[in-house]
Amino acid sequence: MITDLFPATLFTQLDKLSRFFVWRRRPLHESIATALQSADARHHAVNQAHQHTLARLEALIQSHAQLTEQQASTTAELDSTRQALLDARHSLEKLQTKLRQDQEQAKLRFDALSTQHSLLGQERDQLEAARLTLEQTLEVTRVELLASTEATESLQQSLARHQQTNAELAERFQALQQRHGDTWTRFELISRLLAARPQESAGLARFRELLATDYMAFAESESSLAAEAKALTLLQSIEQELALLVSFPDVRKRTIVGIIGGFSSGKSEFINSFIHDPQVRLAVGLKPVTAIPSYVLATDERMIRGYSASGGHINLDVDFYKNVSHAFINSFSFDLKSLMPFMCVGVQMRPECLSDICFIDTPGYNPPSTAAEHSQGDRRTAVQFAQQAESIIWLIGLDSNGTVPDSDLEFIQHIGVEGRSVYVVLTKADLKAEEDIDDILEEVQNRLDDEGIQIEGISAYSSTLREEVAYRKVSLLEHFARINRSGNTRQHLEKRLGEVFAMYDEAIQADIAALKAQKVAINGLRLDCLEFGGQEVYERMLAPIDKLTLSLSTSPLEAWLKESRRLHEAFSEAVQQTAAALEAG
Template identity: 40%
Template sequence: MGQLILSQAIANVDRLASFWVLRRRPIAAAIHEVLHIAEQSHKKQTKALHESLAYSQQLKSELGILATVQGQLETDLDKAESEQKSLYSQLIHKQAEYINVSSRYDLIASLLRAKPQDNSGQQHFKYLLENDFMRFANQVASLPDEAQAVIELQGVAEELALVAGFPGIHGKNLIAVAGGFSSGKSEFVNSFIQDASFRLAVGLNPVTAIPAYVSGAKNSQVLAFSSQGGSVPLTMNEFHALTHDFVRDFAFDLKTVMPYVSLSTQLGDKGFEHICFIDTPGYDPAATGGFTQHDHDIALQYASQAGVVFWVIGLDVNGTLPNSDLEFLRELLNITTAPFYIIANKADLRAEEDIAEILDEIEEVLEFEEIPIEGICAYSSVLGCELQFRGRSLFDYLSVKNRAVEKEQQLIKQVSNVFDRYRRSIDEDIERSARMSNCFRSLHLDILQTGDEELFLHMGKRFEELRNEFTSKSFQHNLEVANEIEGKMVKAIEDSFKLISTPIGVVGCKKAK
């Protein structure tokens, strides 16, 4: 359009110039020059415009490429940041695994290095049990509950090792706190501990993997005991790490190296200085796997060694004693004479009228099952108080049990009970042997009365062999060996307690929780 107008302007100027040839020629020339310059400028601008448009298109294309590259770079950056986070997370996990493995190694190494207390009596008892007694038990096969006898003597050996390595427990009344998984056993014990920073681990998953002795003392301390009788101190973090998951990560049964731990701390506002709770694993841990499948046996073992058994049920999920609890109690009743006391825990989650019905129901079930108890109480571990009870009150019962126990005589009595059963069994064997010998003699005489002298002489040798087979001499020897081993074991117990140092002083707390 601009070019057309310019052409027309030039033509008009030419016509005007011819008209004004004489008068306006200079002016026309000047105008023509200006228009020429304008035409040249227009061409340059047009060219520049085209070049600018081309350059703009090139820039636009390059910007598109840059935007694509930027998008790819942003995608790569996001991916790199995601990978970095993942690698960092893996690093943290590996560091945690390393720390976990390192802590397990340090614990095992410390336990293996721990030297047992220098107590010759306790060590001699262990030697007698593992050598003299086991040889004797292999020779005497007539005791019906021989396995239980071995377990009982092993329990004596463990208590001797415990008292030797942990003098603070000497003279205390052992109360096993037993029950099913998540019934609140550890929280029940915690309700008596006055130090808020010193607690047994609790949780929704099975926590207690290693039995813990919790006793009253001035200073708080945690000790892990090795199977050889040595001990090493633990921090609370290290102690809380001893969960089922921690134990399961070992390639072996940790309890063979570290059978139990002990906690010394201030207990209760009543000053329970002669009480020691044993926090046992739940006998029915929920799918914990690994070696913790033996928790049933461990709970049974430690509960049978205690002077009293507190059986804990959780009222958050139970309104009475579950059948599995009753089966365990019946099993426990067969191997211990310790009295039972029922703790209906988490009672604060129930209405008052419901609690009364539940206690009545539990009492009726136990009476029907012929399981004797000292009492039942509805207890709140959170509030640290007893809400209702049947029979004896919990705190009254604890006050009765808060008296020094003559552990030495208790252990001697346990040993004597085992050998009394062996003596009765051997005496029965002697009587049976005498009856058989008399029977063969009578038969021999009966043959003589028949008048068949040849048969009498022939059978005489056979009957003599049978009488020798059923002689009481071997049984008399076994009886003498039993008395000898019992005497040595009693002497070892007495020597062990002579070497035990003075117990650590213990006091109760001044303020109730």
């Protein structure tokens, strides 16, 4: 290293310096000093190059560590995605196998019914032939036995019996034909729903995976939140809304407006009053008719779809949609809503105030006790879909008692109206005298004020006449015009996710605060033992107090709080991934 820094002549000069006289050493000294300074400069440059090389080496080591970590993360994600695809393929194969089996069973039933139909036809032909023979025999008997009145009457009675039998058989044949047609309709619907393929969405798949695994594990272990069922319902409604957005992206541009109300409040007839297409009508009636929730929005072309539980959809015709009621659902041996949870209807509506609005027609939350078995889940369905709405239209039928039912107030408070506009519509206004409507509006306004429920306005509206009789604050159409704006689905879903996990955070933090307060109280007890009981009492109580203090550890709660925030972030990423894919498409 020394020979690299100093020139070779320096050593020669040093050798000379040892032999020269004093008077000749100054030039050599100056030459040597110059060489040493040059060597010191080169040494400084080499040292700086060395430090720069060390810095680059450190940066390369850090970059290598980051790349190694990214490679491990990418490998884990690829393995997870590969496993999810394998599971989905396995599930699809199972569904296809079950579909083939159902088709084979249906074909066997159809063949059996066809055979029975043929047999009945043959029996009818035989009876018809027998009837003709009897008529011929009767004619011959009349000619031969004109004098025998009793025999003629007997034969006439016999003929009447055969005609009655023939009529009964004809009725049975017609009933079998009707039953066969209904069976085929139901079979075709189920087959199409099972065969409907969902749209591909990595974000939606991730959301469903989080809901089925991570969240359920968290909910089973966490015990701070009392309203855990409400949190699960909110997450499930977000999942359904994501599925609808994936298969029908146009919905994400609309403001979701929930039409809510009790049984027979006129929700379906209210939406019908804004539909211009005379052939499309939501089912109405005195019995519960809204069986499957429907998204209704304004479109240029008519569109009716049924959405399967797997996320796929099928197109439905108008006649079929008109028949989708509780009675139709009850004709199945299972709850059809588990296979087709909701429908989407696009029709021509008033563009000036409804072009960017999507209605949700929900079942009545309070079906009568006489309703069929599958109707008893209507409240759960109404809650789940009402919580999707950014704005609420609250319908109250004026054919009841002209005031706000307690059950309506309980339902509104259950679904929550914070951050959402609420507009009250008193339907069936044509059933009340005009002089009574002002008093009813006043009474409803006072009742809502007493309950602390903020509303945008109240309207007395007749769906059959399609007109507003009276209103308070803001008219119905003006309210629609205010909320008729493009929706921000990502922001809406993020807000609803925030509501879910805010409940968890508040509940867990409240438990943590309670435990900390108990610890403070225990520390006070420890000091009291020492102050008032003396050293002996203090030492005797020390072990139980320490044991009690250890049992009040906040570590599990803090772990749950951390997991809650992780889940919130993961769900939010899945929503953002889904929305980003839709926006990019």
